[in-house]
Amino acid sequence: MSNKNAERTYIMVKPDGVQRGLVGDIIGRFEKRGFKLIALKLVHATREHLEDHYGDLKGKPFFPGLINYMASGPVVAMVWEGLDAVKTGRSMLGATNPLASAPGTIRGDYALAVGRNICHGSDSVENAEKEIKLWFPEGIVQYSHDLAPWIFE
Numbered sequence: 001m002s003n004k005n006a007e008r009t010y011i012m013v014k015p016d017g018v019q020r021g022l023v024g025d026i027i028g029r030f031e032k033r034g035f036k037l038i039a040l041k042l043v044h045a046t047r048e049h050l051e052d053h054y055g056d057l058k059g060k061p062f063f064p065g066l067i068n069y070m071a072s073g074p075v076v077a078m079v080w081e082g083l084d085a086v087k088t089g090r091s092m093l094g095a096t097n098p099l100a101s102a103p104g105t106i107r108g109d110y111a112l113a114v115g116r117n118i119c120h121g122s123d124s125v126e127n128a129e130k131e132i133k134l135w136f137p138e139g140i141v142q143y144s145h146d147l148a149p150w151i152f153e
């Protein structure tokens with residue numbers, strides 16, 4: 001299997017997605033699309049950890065509210081692997097503002113407000129690697145996926 005089929009992205013169900021019972025649906029979408037689940041955990045993150053995760057947004061007017069939101073309950077942290085995982089993950093999530101998200105996307109199907117938009121997905125391969133290290137310092141399990149020849153050329 002070539003390396004492009006092993007791109008990784010960090011996907012997170014935010015506290016509103018957990019509370020609203022959308023974890024299974026979101027996992028199911030990534031599974032059915034053909035991505036491979038290589039890490040998964042439920043975690044109630046500290047504010048410090050969340051400030052690290054969203055470090056690039058420090059100083060934005062919505063930053064304090066974003067940290068309150070993200071610290072309000074547990075999140076489901078995941079790593080998914082597959083062809084073009086970062087870009088495809090972002091397109092499966094939809095636009096940052098759910099009102100601009102197409103129906104059929106996660107945010108376009110389940111959310112209305114930018115500050116309650118259900119899910120996170122890495123926006124570049126470089127940021128994915130940083131986020132995976134931040135959320136899974138213990139490392140990632142590797143295993144072979146027998147379906148790969150049916151999903152990738």
Ligand code: UDP
Binds near residue numbers: 062114117
């Ligand atoms: N956010 C917000 N108000 C804004 C922009 C962003 O509350 O005007 C929140 C929203 O939850 C978003 C998160 O901050 O998902 C991170 O913002 P980013 O621009 O990185 O959007 P994303 O990558 O999540 O689409």
Ligand code: MG
Binds near residue numbers: 121123
């Ligand atoms: Mg972002």
